[in-house]
Amino acid sequence: MNTNGPKSSPNPTQHNDMANAIRALSMDAVQAANSGHPGMPMGMADVATVLFSKFLKFDPAKPDWPDRDRFVLSAGHGSMLLYSLLYLTGYKDMTLDEIKNFRQLGAKTAGHPEFGHASGIETTTGPLGQGLAMSVGMALAERLQAARFKDVVDHYTYVIAGDGCLMEGISQEAISFAGHLKLNKLIVLWDDNSISIDGATNLAVSENQERRFEAAGWDFHAVDGHNAEQIEKAIHLARESDKPTLIACRTTIGFGAPNKQGTSGVHGSPLGDEEIALARKELGWPYPPFEIPTAILDKWRTVGTKGARHSVAWENALDALPADQQADFKAAVSGSLPADLEDAILEYKRRISEEAPNWATRKSSQEALKVINDHLPTTIGGSADLTGSNLTLTPQMQPVSADDFSGRYVYYGVREFGMAAFMNGMALHRGFIPYGGTFMVFTDYARPAIRLSALMEQRVIYVMTHDSIGLGEDGPTHQPVEHLASLRAMPNANVFRPADAIETMECWQLALQAKSTPSILSLSRQNLDLVRKTHTADNLCARGAYELSAANLEAQVTLFATGSEVGLALTAQKKLENDGIGTRVVSVPCWELFEKQDAAYKKETIRPDTVRIAIEAGCSMGWERFTGEAGGFVGIDSFGASAPAGELYTHFGITAEALVAAAKKRL
Numbered sequence: 011m012n013t014n015g016p017k018s019s020p021n022p023t024q025h026n027d028m029a030n031a032i033r034a035l036s037m038d039a040v041q042a043a044n045s046g047h048p049g050m051p052m053g054m055a056d057v058a059t060v061l062f063s064k065f066l067k068f069d070p071a072k073p074d075w076p077d078r079d080r081f082v083l084s085a086g087h088g089s090m091l092l093y094s095l096l097y098l099t100g101y102k103d104m105t106l107d108e109i110k111n112f113r114q115l116g117a118k119t120a121g122h123p124e125f126g127h128a129s130g131i132e133t134t135t136g137p138l139g140q141g142l143a144m145s146v147g148m149a150l151a152e153r154l155q156a157a158r159f160k161d162v163v164d165h166y167t168y169v170i171a172g173d174g175c176l177m178e179g180i181s182q183e184a185i186s187f188a189g190h191l192k193l194n195k196l197i198v199l200w201d202d203n204s205i206s207i208d209g210a211t212n213l214a215v216s217e218n219q220e221r222r223f224e225a226a227g228w229d230f231h232a233v234d235g236h237n238a239e240q241i242e243k244a245i246h247l248a249r250e251s252d253k254p255t256l257i258a259c260r261t262t263i264g265f266g267a268p269n270k271q272g273t274s275g276v277h278g279s280p281l282g283d284e285e286i287a288l289a290r291k292e293l294g295w296p297y298p299p300f301e302i303p304t305a306i307l308d309k310w311r312t313v314g315t316k317g318a319r320h321s322v323a324w325e326n327a328l329d330a331l332p333a334d335q336q337a338d339f340k341a342a343v344s345g346s347l348p349a350d351l352e353d354a355i356l357e358y359k360r361r362i363s364e365e366a367p368n369w370a371t372r373k374s375s376q377e378a379l380k381v382i383n384d385h386l387p388t389t390i391g392g393s394a395d396l397t398g399s400n401l402t403l404t405p406q407m408q409p410v411s412a413d414d415f416s417g418r419y420v421y422y423g424v425r426e427f428g429m430a431a432f433m434n435g436m437a438l439h440r441g442f443i444p445y446g447g448t449f450m451v452f453t454d455y456a457r458p459a460i461r462l463s464a465l466m467e468q469r470v471i472y473v474m475t476h477d478s479i480g481l482g483e484d485g486p487t488h489q490p491v492e493h494l495a496s497l498r499a500m501p502n503a504n505v506f507r508p509a510d511a512i513e514t515m516e517c518w519q520l521a522l523q524a525k526s527t528p529s530i531l532s533l534s535r536q537n538l539d540l541v542r543k544t545h546t547a548d549n550l551c552a553r554g555a556y557e558l559s560a561a562n563l564e565a566q567v568t569l570f571a572t573g574s575e576v577g578l579a580l581t582a583q584k585k586l587e588n589d590g591i592g593t594r595v596v597s598v599p600c601w602e603l604f605e606k607q608d609a610a611y612k613k614e615t616i617r618p619d620t621v622r623i624a625i626e627a628g629c630s631m632g633w634e635r636f637t638g639e640a641g642g643f644v645g646i647d648s649f650g651a652s653a654p655a656g657e658l659y660t661h662f663g664i665t666a667e668a669l670v671a672a673a674k675k676r677l
């Protein structure tokens with residue numbers, strides 16, 4: 011192997027120097043932190059150098075310029091590759107000090123790339139496979155946006171993925187979906203080094219990736235990942251293709267470290283001072299740690315500054331658009347909500363309070379969406395093959411297909427994890443508000459991506475229907491029990507469980523307004539009576555919990571309920587009041603928003619001086635927050651069963667009578 015760098019390159023010395031700058035920064039930063047992954051950045055330095063210097067359309071001075079190419083480091087453990095590139099190309103907030111502080115508290119250079127820490131980090135990666143899937147969402151968003159604004163949208167999505175990304179199951183969902191939609195501006199550079207943590211990849215995998223990707227409708231090229239010319243040619247071909255492309259880049263992990271390269275030993279441990287000294291010799295890099303000679307840094311900075319011509323040309327193109335299109339584009343990218351949406355929502359609430367429909371909340375969600383999708387052109391709906399059950403489709407939405415990206419509805423297929431990750435990619439891309447549905451129980455399939463929505467503060471809306479044993483006959487495999495508690499445990503995720511058509515619209519409004527928080531809407535399959543019969547202009551759900559029905563007599567009991575069980579609480583309230591026991595009902599559509607209220611509001615809502623019972627067709631975990639240890643809970647702490655919904659509620663004792671008994675026992 012030629013350890014001096016690429017075997018052939020139009021300007022081999024310059025290329026080598028530039029690639030070696032990445033290698034040096036990476037091994038030095040990992041060494042200084044005494045923690046991190048030097049192997050991948052050293053192995054992929056040549057590929058990254060070609061990509062950034064010859065192809066990537068970016069402008070470090072305008073990092074959020076909407077028509078930039080997206081670069082996703084799906085193999086997020088190789089974060090030093092990205093940080094090196096950002097520093098070298100001149101992103102202002104990626105200073106040398108940040109590189110020196112790799113992996114330290116408060117540094118922008120976290121162990122894995124974190125969206126929001128520094129510009130140029132397009133997404134959080136590290137959970138293998140998800141970067142690849144999010145990049146599919148970005149590439150989809152590009153096509154959708156180009157179909158709407160063809161004169162100002164035309165960019166590629168480039169991904170570096172490792173063996174691990176391709177081993178993860180989600181990679182199958184991602185490549186299958188990208189191939190189906192012919193996302194030809196998606197180009198994946200696979201770090202084909204045959205090494206992962208446990209050793210050689212052939213300990214665990216042996217499939218033919220070429221045939222795998224081609225079967226999914228991709229183009230495939232294999233190159234020597236240390237040969238700049240080959241890399242360049244393959245990327246050229248990929249850009250011209252009418253299919254997404256995988257470029258298998260044969261590399262040596264830890265390239266340049268003479269004793270450790272090519273072994274799993276360089277995957278995730280510092281090389282050590284001795285090996286670093288030898289690597290410096292091997293690479294022909296005599297400079298001290300963290301020092302990039304001016305001539306080499308200048309070369310990189312030139313790569314960065316030349317991007318300005320693209321962003322300026324783009325701004326001119328935007329200026330040349332008719333004023334209304336410019337305004338639409340800017341509004342879409344900013345993610346703002348149109349001014350008339352609020353009026354439309356109020357009008358809808360007023361009408362629904364009068365009509366008092368007894369819709370299932372999944373149906374209420376669809377009715378809310380009819381209003382929202384009419385006024386908000388940036389929503390992109392979809393479902394993981396449960397459109398007729400999730401009721402996510404509205405008349406405004408035409409299907410998105412490989413031939414026509416002007417539509418607004420995505421048939422995600424049976425790919426829940428993929429759908430969630432694609433939606434993250436779309437949200438990160440900007441320009442759209444994605445929402446997608448499946449059964450609530452399958453939030454488990456999507457959960458790692460929901461977690462990234464929350465961590466990355468993305469407005470992704472999960473429409474999760476069939477939210478309890480109330481779904482009935484499909485039985486315990488389909489009946490969520492612990493899901494509400496489990497999702498409520500997740501930081502920065504709003505879990506909404508509305509009780510009727512009014513609350514459902516209010517929760518949708520809150521989900522749309524939450525620009526930096528994902529929302530999970532937990533919706534019933536079964537019909538529910540309207541509980542909010544008096545119209546209020548205020549969004550009562552905004553406080554998370556509120557007194558829905560005051561006690562007529564002096565309040566001795568407070569009943570807390572969510573979603574489909576609010577009706578049961580109201581029935582129990584009547585019975586208790588008939589027995590002379592003053593009872594109030596508090597609807598709790600969103601725990602997280604209630605947590606944010608001030609102590610006085612919380613106290614007057616919870617009323618600790620009363621006997622407190624909660625009811626929810628889910629597990630009890632956490633409800634002590636509302637009821638106190640002495641309070642009661644009516645719900646289900648076991649798996650459900652297969653039977654008609656009504657029978658299940660009786661069988662598991664989730665009834666108004668149970669509430670009454672629980673209250674009386676404590677009086």
Ligand SMILES: Cc1ncc(C[n+]2csc(CCOP(=O)(O)OP(=O)(O)O)c2C)c(N)n1
Nearest residue numbers: 050136137138172173174175205206207277
């Ligand atoms: C979902 C997930 N599982 C496990 C890990 C832990 N992990 C980090 S890197 C890695 C191996 C990746 O191998 P590869 O992609 O080939 O990277 P290379 O060793 O070539 O740098 C593993 C298992 C992870 N980050 N994400």
Ligand SMILES: [Mg+2]
Nearest residue numbers: 173203205206
């Ligand atoms: Mg590998």
